[in-house]
Amino acid sequence: MNVLRKIGNLIASPPQKAEDGRDQWPSRTAYLLASCGGAVGMGNMLRYPSQVYNDNGLQWFVPFLMAVFFLAIPAMALEIAAGNAYRGGTVVAYNSISRRMKGIGFSLNYVGFVVVIYFLPILSWAMVYFQKTFTNNLPWAGNTENRFMYEAVGAVNPDTSGRWVVYPGVSLDGRLVGWNAFTWFTVWPCMLRGVGLTGRVVYFTMGLPVIMGIIRIGRGVSLPNASEGIKLYFASWHSSKLAGTRIWRDAVSQVFFSTGVVPGLPPPWSLFASSFRFLTAPSSVTSSWMESTDGSTTSASFSSFGPNALLLGIIVGHTGAPWAGAVAGFGLYFICLTASLILGKAPDAHGAPRLMSKNKLISAFYYVALYSGNQLRHNLNSVIGNGKNWSLPFLWAPMLRYVSGPVLAIIFSLAYPSFEEVKNDPLYILGFIIAHLLLVWRVIGFVFPRWFNVFIIPERRDNWKQPYAPNVLRGTTEGEEATKADAGMSSGDTSMSNKGVKI
Structure with a gap:
């Protein structure tokens, strides 16, 4: 046993310990590779080309880059900073900000469970294809779609003749079950020794996709008429596509799909990083750019009228007229804002920006609309902004609250018209319900925060106090x-x- 233990320590030595007893990443490079691993995967190597093909042209980068800079980077910074500063996963980190944000942390974990349910079967399909690539004559040559649907996936055509779509056949494919089990097993040894082993595994799991990507690029540009495809990608412009909702929805969903933020990965990643050598320029820029998204639609805003106005506007807009939704949403917002300014009282303590402290109403507006996010920024910077680390800029909180949140709510609402076309399909109905459970968890966490205490160890349940x-x-x-x-x-x-x- 001692020999095996020595071999195990040689392959994966125990990780270093932080002052609070938590494991630490063996190096900054290991942390960056693990962070970027969520970006270099099926979302970017398989899904992104198909999205670009459907929305070909330079105009694609308008919504895509806007989503990266206005949605991805601010929310990524929030999750990384919260996980590192409060030394916990999603539920613990958000509970440390406010006990009524536990539902947000739980919903991120919920997304992770939902994703792996369909993500690993996709990997098993890829492994079936990989298994067949060792033959001289590829079996799917000339009949790719049928080979994929009926041999790799084992799909059964649904019956669409009635009012409801019916799926007549359900079966287990031994190959797919085996590859699923193999995939789950390979995850286990990668996490067996914590970040000490994971920090070494990522050199392979991250390096291989990069090498494969370089090979694919070289192969692609060497094909006949490759220049025409490159022109279609970069040298064409279709303004009419920007007028529709599809390209905006596709761009934002692609940014979501290319990240590990939606299932709540940044807080667990960053809690294993040292606070004093963490958010330097290379790590923050690289991880934010590579991940480039987030599914968390809330910031450090503790006022409720903003989200309520958004929700009311979306509901009225889709059940009635669009203009009525806009009037209802903005109307509720300004009514509640006016009431807050009149009925609220600004603290007597000094500290508000000079331009916003000369007038009582302006000072009250600052504390209602800007103070909570700005104060959270200061609290996080006091932990993560030491030494050579970057600090969160003053525009971070307003952008997260007044740009990222509303934009994500609008994009979310664009999915409802598409659902009208498939509302007779049980699979789409199931997906619709699963997606809306995210909102349920967040509402429950806001109204009944104690319900989520079961996911927090007793010693840390009162961190918000x-x-x-x-x-x-x-x-x-x-x-x-x-x-x-x-x-x-x-x-x-x-x-x-x-x-x-x-x-």
Whole structure:
């Protein structure tokens, strides 16, 4: 046994330990490769070419790059920073921000479970093809679609003659079952020793797709008439496509599919990274660009009227007239905003930007609309922005709240007209229900946050209970004194009414 243990330690030595006892990535390179591994996969190597083919032309990059910069990078920064600063997975990290955000963290894990259900069967289809490539005459030559549908996948044509689509045949294919089991097994040894072994495995799992991609590019440009295909990709422009909704929906969905953020991978990745050598320029830019997306539609906004206005506008717009939805959504937003400004009271503590502290209404607007995200940025930067690490910029929180969230809600609503065409298909109905459970988990987490305590160890369930005060870093001594003063627990001159720390 000692010999086997020595061999195991030689192949995969135990990972280094952080101050809090957690494992650490063996190197920054290993972390970056693991982060980028979510991008270099089927989403980019298989799905992306098909999306570009359907929406060919330079105009494709307009919505695609907008999704990367306005949706992907801000949300990626949130998840990486939260996981690293609060040293936990998705549920723990979001619970540390606010106990009513546990549902968001759980919904990200839920997406991961849903994805693997259909992702691994796709890998088994690919393995069947890989198995057949060792023959001289490829069996699918000249009849690719039928070979794929009926031999690799084992599909059975549905009956569409009635009101409802019926799938008459269900069976198990021994090859696909075997390849599924093999795929699950290969995942297990890659995680057996934690990030110590995973940090070595990624050199192969990340390096091989890169090499294959280079080979595919070389092979593609060497084919006859390759220049015509390149022109179709880069040298053509179709303005009419930008006027439709398909290209925008395809671009955003592609950005979603190309990332590991949707199933909540960045927080677990980053919690194994040291806070003091983490968000440097290479790591933040590379991981954000390679992953380039996020499915988390909320930021550090604790006001509820913004999301409610979006939801109301979408519901009214799809059940009635589009203009009515716009009026309902924006109307509710401005009504609630006006009520907040009139009824709310801005804190007496100093710390608001100078331009927004001269007028009472403007100061109240800052605390209602901008303060929570800006304060979260300061709290995260106090942990991750040390040394040579990059800090989150001041535009990060407003962009996440007022650009990323509304845009994702609009893109989400564009899926409803497409569902009308397939609402008699049980598979699409099942997918529709599974997708909307995401919203259910988030609502439950907001209304009944204790229901998700089962996913958090008892020692960390109260992480959200940290001392706080306006314009004071969360968890600091000043915040603790201010909390006691507000609760009437202190005596003497301990009031923080005019002792806000400007940050």
